[in-house]
Structure formats: structure tokens, C-alpha cells
Amino acid sequence: MRTYLSCTPCFARQAWESVSMASGDEAVRERVMRRVLSAISAMDFNRPPPAMGAEIHRIVRRETGDPDPYAGAKSDLTRMALRLLPKLEERVGSSADPLDTALRISIAGNIMDFSITSSMREDAVLETLEDSLRKPFLRGGAGDLAGRLASAQSILFLADNAAEIVFDRPLLSMMPRGRVTVAVKGSPVINDATMEDAGAAGLASVARLIDNGSDVPGTLLESCSPRFRDEFSRAEIVVSKGQGNYETLSDAPREVFFLLRAKCATICEDLGCSMGDILVHRAVPAGSTR
């Protein structure tokens, strides 16, 4: 997906929220904002939004000297998510359609996204959870995905945010043992999950873990490691979580199942859906027969 002009105010907001969190030094904050605004003013709108997101957060990290401004927020959110996990597992266990419930819980976790808002309270997460358990899935990919998971030989699951990955655990647990790989980011960017966050979330108990070698808040294939790209092209099923991964992979050269909650007007415009909709969207390359 290309970057829309309507993304530009949001880039500025993201930069401001990020540098406010990372530094209290007014001169540093000003330098970051000037550099970010100048970068946005010259950006290539044919690239997906996370390409600019990566540039913004590189500027923030470089100018503040803080390699991971969201580290504290990520741990706090992960602890909260882990506290909720037994309840989530209970919901799946008591569901008439456990896989459907696990899918919904995974998508609900997508609310814990600091590129959209830098504050997140437990009641807001629980409200999103109930909302996701109630509302219809758009795009009809859910049944398709459910039908194929059980017999799949290899599944690559592209994680989105720290803490959100705790909400992915019930879903990952229902996939065939030993055939699931979860890919996280190569290094910290916003609150995207890294190997460290995956460890804290206990993901190693339900899947093999790799990182994608990239610091882009999405999956920009050209920024990923050759090893990751190889796994991406070989996996029988690719499941992608969240907006950043959608924005970077919507035109990917292979089939991808996108799981997301529509959280901004621009994504809604691109997907033809409404704010807050939950979707399992199976995308295939143009011209593909699958």
C-alpha cells in the first residue's frame, strides 16, 4: 500500500508522541521534530507508511540516544496482557468454536498499538476484546484460514506489537505443534515486538521464533534479512497481524492472511471498511489463480 497524504499529520503526531516519551530535553525534541517534518516533506509517497515510520523512529533513537524509548511501556503492557491470559484461555476453552474465538482474541490484542495511541488502559483493552468477540468478521477469510491451518506443514506468523503477542498465544497454541514460526522485528521500533518481547510474552513455549532483521514497523521485504525472506516465500501459510504488516505486504508476491482491526481512516479507505471493523483478509497477488 502506498502512503496517503492523510498519513502525513499522523507521522508528525507519532514523532511528537515518541520524542516526548524519549526525551525531556526541549532542544532535542525540537531537533527531532524539525528533522522529521523535513523528511516527511520530501518523502516518496509510493512507499508504504511504515517506511516513513522507520525513518521517523530512527531519527528519534539517534537524536535522543535512546535505543528503545518504548521499553518501559512494552514491559508494562506485557505484564498486563499476561495477567489477562488465563481469562483469554478460559474464553477459548469454553467456546463453541475455539479457533474462531482465538482468532478474535488475537485481533483484539491489536488494539495495543502505540503508533495509534500512546496510552492504553486495561479497561480499554477489555472493551476491545468484548467488541471483537461480538462483531462479524469482514472479508470471509476466517473460515478459509481455519480450514487450512490444521493440515498445514509450515505456518509463518508475522507478529505485530509487544503485549499483543500475548493475545496471539491462544491462536498459536491451536496451530499444529512444531510447524509454526513467529517472526518478530529485528530491533526495537515503536512498541513492535522484538525477540526480547517475545521471550517476555512466553512465545517460545508455543512456536519457533525468528526475527526479520528489520527495524521497520511492518514487513518491508527489502529491509528484511535474506533468511527471513526465504522463510516468507517458502511457508505454506503466512498469517500477518496488524496494520503495519498489511501496509507493507498488501501487494506481496504471495498469498497472505491479514488479521487486523481497522484503526485509522486511511486504512479504512484502502480496505473499504469502517473504523473498528475486524477482518481476516486473504490477499493473493494480482493475476494469481489460487
Next chain:
Amino acid sequence: MRTYLSCTPCFARQAWESVSMASGDEAVRERVMRRVLSAISAMDFNRPPPAMGAEIHRIVRRETGDPDPYAGAKSDLTRMALRLLPKLEERVGSSADPLDTALRISIAGNIMDFSITSSMREDAVLETLEDSLRKPFLRGGAGDLAGRLASAQSILFLADNAAEIVFDRPLLSMMPRGRVTVAVKGSPVINDATMEDAGAAGLASVARLIDNGSDVPGTLLESCSPRFRDEFSRAEIVVSKGQGNYETLSDAPREVFFLLRAKCATICEDLGCSMGDILVHRAVPAGSTR
């Protein structure tokens, strides 16, 4: 008031909302956004936010060729406000403290501000009205202003937005006849009131009208005409409506009564108040004994 770094995302949002309204041409929109973002990246943060607002809207007008992108929206809102006027006058007429009620109605009108939001429905306006009639005034300037209005020889009232000026009419009507001058903007910027808007709002029936000769969404004295500046310094009482006028006149070289509703986090930080607070704030130059 200087520009805060937190204003920068808001400038980008304002530019985007404005150019989306003014042009459907993607190339024009892109050119505007690139120029605006570049201008923000190089701005002088010692100047007040409306100085950048003026620059943004000059870029929008120049690139789109539309001298008044908000003309239609201003007329629509003015018609709505005029429809509500009899009700507003009734509220003042039946009030135990008519001047207090008129002040509150004037401040409630301040919600019709397209620099904050580009959509405005009647129910939102009415809700703000009831809220303003209910809540306490901060800063205690209301009693002070009320006490001095009746005997004032000359009052200069700095209007804010089109349509909002309809809500100022009950207050203006209660000021001493023949001693009130309302100043509007010299030319269109966002939905700020111009001479044409003042005419449509029927303001000529309650006050003498002048324009300030400026296209800044506020009152940046150095951008105003000598005639306006002369009236500004000579008036016995200056009453200033809205955030833009506060941002440009908070350090003015004379006493000013600011009437406003706090509509953004940055103003709240500057004024030490909360979102949605209503205030009559009497400001005097530092070191003044009045």
C-alpha cells in the same frame, strides 16, 4: 504565546483538512502538504501559532487558487447560528443575570472553529451551549469585565470566527450603544470572520465594524493595519474572543479581556486549565499596576 512543539502535528492536520476541502486534485494536495511540512520544519517557534497558521493557509490559497476555501462552510454555519439566535436571545432575556448568560453564549459560540475540527453539527453546538451555561468561569475576569462594560467610553471587540459572531450578538447588544467596535479579519483565513461574514451575521445592527487588515488567524499586531493598531491601543476596553486571538495577544502591551473555551491540550498547558474550560481572563502587561 510562543508556538509549542506539540502544535506541529496540529499544523499538519490543519493543512490537510484545509487542502482536502479546497481541492480534489491529488497533485495540488501533495504540493501543498510538501510545502507546508517544509515550512513547519523551518519555523520560528518564538512566534505564536497563528503566524504559522497564516503561512499554511496562504500556501493553500495560492496553490489551490481558491481565495476562500471555507466560504461555503462559513455561510452554512452562519445560517445555522442565525436560526438559533432567537433561542439565544430568549435565554438571555429570561436569565437572572443576563450579562453573565450573554458572556457564556458568546464563549459557547467559540466551538465553531474549523482550525480545531472541520465538521460541526447543530447538536454539538447546542451541547456546548448547555455546557457553557452550566460550568463555572475560570480566572474570575467575568465580574471585572461586567462591572466595567456599562460605563466604558469605547470597547473594541476582537471577533473570532464566522457564525461564532452570531453568538456574540446578545453580548454586543448589552454593551453601551454607539461605543462598541467589532474588528474582523482583513481577508479570509480558515473560517475566521471577515467583513462579509459580519454582514451576513447582522453585526452592523449592534456595533460599528472595522477590519484589522490582516490574514492571520488571530491578532498579530505587526501584521495589522496602522488604523487597527491605533484603535487597539486607544480603546478603553479590549475584549478578545477565542484561541487565535489569545495566542497572538497573550503578551500584548495593554490590558485585554480574553473570552475563550480551552479547545486544545497546548492552550490548556499554557493557561493552566483543562480541556473544555471556559474563561474570562484579564491579562495585563508584565509590570503594569492596573
